[in-house]
Amino acid sequence: xxxxxxxxxxxxxxxxxxxxxxxxxxxxxxxxxxxxxxxxxxxxxxxxxxxxxxxxxxxxxxxxxxxxxxxxxxxxxxxxxxxxxxxxxxxxxxxxxxxxxxxxxxxxxxxxxxxxxxxxxxxxxxxxxxxxxxxxxxxxxxxxxxxxxxxxxxxxxxxxxxxxxxxxxxxxxxxxxxxxxxxxxxxxxxxxxxxxxxxxxxxxxxxxxxxxxxxxxxxxxx
Amino acid sequence: xxxxxxxxxxxxxxxxxxxxxxxxxxxxxxxxxxxxxxxxxxxxxxxxxxxxxxxxxxxxxxxxxxxxxxxxxxxxxxxxxxxxxxxxxxxxxxxxxxxxxxxxxxxxxxxxxxxxxxxxxxxxxxxxxxxxxxxxxxxxxxxxxxxxxxxxxxxxxxxxxxxxxxxxxxxxxxxxxxxxxxxxxxxxxxxxxxxxxxxxxxxxxxxxxxxxxxxxxxxxxxxxxxxxxxxxxxxxxxxxxxxxxxxxx
Numbered sequence: 001x002x003x004x005x006x007x008x009x010x011x012x013x014x015x016x017x018x019x020x021x022x023x024x025x026x027x028x029x030x031x032x033x034x035x036x037x038x039x040x041x042x043x044x045x046x047x048x049x050x051x052x053x054x055x056x057x058x059x060x061x062x063x064x065x066x067x068x069x070x071x072x073x074x075x076x077x078x079x080x081x082x083x084x085x086x087x088x089x090x091x092x093x094x095x096x097x098x099x100x101x102x103x104x105x106x107x108x109x110x111x112x113x114x115x116x117x118x119x120x121x122x123x124x125x126x127x128x129x130x131x132x133x134x135x136x137x138x139x140x141x142x143x144x145x146x147x148x149x150x151x152x153x154x155x156x157x158x159x160x161x162x163x164x165x166x167x168x169x170x171x172x173x174x175x176x177x178x179x180x181x182x183x184x185x186x187x188x189x190x191x192x193x194x195x196x197x198x199x200x201x202x203x204x205x206x207x208x209x210x211x212x213x214x215x216x217x218x219x220x221x222x
Numbered sequence: 223x224x225x226x227x228x229x230x231x232x233x234x235x236x237x238x239x240x241x242x243x244x245x246x247x248x249x250x251x252x253x254x255x256x257x258x259x260x261x262x263x264x265x266x267x268x269x270x271x272x273x274x275x276x277x278x279x280x281x282x283x284x285x286x287x288x289x290x291x292x293x294x295x296x297x298x299x300x301x302x303x304x305x306x307x308x309x310x311x312x313x314x315x316x317x318x319x320x321x322x323x324x325x326x327x328x329x330x331x332x333x334x335x336x337x338x339x340x341x342x343x344x345x346x347x348x349x350x351x352x353x354x355x356x357x358x359x360x361x362x363x364x365x366x367x368x369x370x371x372x373x374x375x376x377x378x379x380x381x382x383x384x385x386x387x388x389x390x391x392x393x394x395x396x397x398x399x400x401x402x403x404x405x406x407x408x409x410x411x412x413x414x415x416x417x418x419x420x421x422x423x424x425x426x427x428x429x430x431x432x433x434x435x436x437x438x439x440x441x442x443x444x445x446x447x448x449x450x451x452x453x454x455x456x457x458x459x460x461x462x463x464x465x466x467x468x469x470x471x
Contacts, residue, residue: 118310120306120308120310121310121312123274123306123310124306124310124311124312126273126274127272127273127274127303127304127383128323128324128327128382128386129324129327129328129386130323130324130327134327138323138327139312142314143313143314146314218366219313219314219366219367219368220313220366220368221313221368222311222313222367222368222375
């Protein structure tokens with residue numbers, strides 16, 4: 001049976017859900033973007049055991065579903081160490097799992113970017129007397145940023161869609177809210193409306209990354 | 223005491239000998255060309271001289287100071303500059319920024335280059351502009367390396383290497399990435415550098431170019447010195463024989 005539900009009621013509910021999706025999205029970026037550097041440098045370490053440790057960890061995280069990781073992070077501590085170690089906030093558990101997962105992907109993108117810079121750039125910096133920090137911040141990093149924008153934009157657009165996985169531990173993100181609206185009211189259109197939220201947000205992200213790419217178009221690699 | 227003295231310089235790459243017990247001297251203000259076939263150790267020698275590779279043994283002494291043991295404060299890079307075969311300009315920096323970068327960082331200025339940054343260190347900027355004027359690249363100071371021809375990139379690379387005012391300037395195959403028509407221009411540039419008191423070490427395959435610029439010649443074979451001497455003598459005797467034996471190309 002179809003129940004009457006107003007457009008504004010649905011919009012309000014979906015906005016609340018999408019608010020949670022955005023919280024997951026922004027906090028994941030906040031933690032994963034810098035954490036990715038630790039994974040990238042760990043995976044490139046000159047010390048073999050550090051390199052193997054980081055590459056092994058990245059392999060496990062990239063090789064298993066994010067949904068499984070969310071479940072494990074939320075239920076794992078409580079089941080392993082007792083209820084005092086349980087997550088008080090489901091959202092915090094989701095953000096932790098997402099941050100670790102995305103840091104691994106970002107780390108691999110950073111590593112690819114850093115390793116794609118020709119050796120000659122490092123050598124030119126070295127003969128000019130630049131130290132390692134100066135070489136990285138002034139020469140390598142600005143070139144890496146330009147090279148990784150397309151791959152990063154892909155990952156970040158995937159992230160907003162992946163936030164839907166939070167509903168596996170009952171975090172009220174937009175899809176969960178939409179599902180509830182559909183099942184309570186017996187109408188289908190809120191699902192399409194939900195799709196529009198994602199489309200608009202990913203469209204904005206696409207525009208933002210196009211701006212970044214255009215900003216870095218002022219030079220070409222030689 | 224020789225100006226630049228290289229003694230027993232050796233470098234191995236795994237089992238492969240790069241250079242073995244090279245010893246030679248160079249006087250101030252001279253142009254030394256290092257000739258030899260591919261794999262003869264020319265580039266390894268150059269890399270050891272500028273500090274890109276650590277020699278397994280031997281000394282490089284400039285005015286009595288062993289450059290291999292110098293401290294960070296008086297580092298090797300400010301004494302011997304290098305212009306790479308493919309220049310290795312920094313593509314995200316303008317011509318002016320490429321040239322001014324090393325002096326700016328050496329003076330411990332905290333800088334982050336952004337798009338179309340205007341350098342605000344007057345001394346570094348003026349010095350970089352002076353060097354660019356000298357290599358006839360002032361008109362392109364705000365261009366990016368991708369907008370330059372090979373010859374223009376080389377001139378910027380020379381200006382960049384000179385920015386730290388090195389006493390010796392080393393060149394790896396300076397004519398190989400250039401149109402043959404530009405060879406005369408490089409020859410003129412080298413003679414100009416020499417007239418300004420710079421000492422040059424040039425690794426090259428290009429015999430005609432070597433003949434036109436060299437004061438001294440070092441001929442390498444399998445990482446060892448095959449022969450050495452003043453260019454006038456070497457091009458009369460040793461080089462023609464080496465050419466027949468395929469020791470130079």
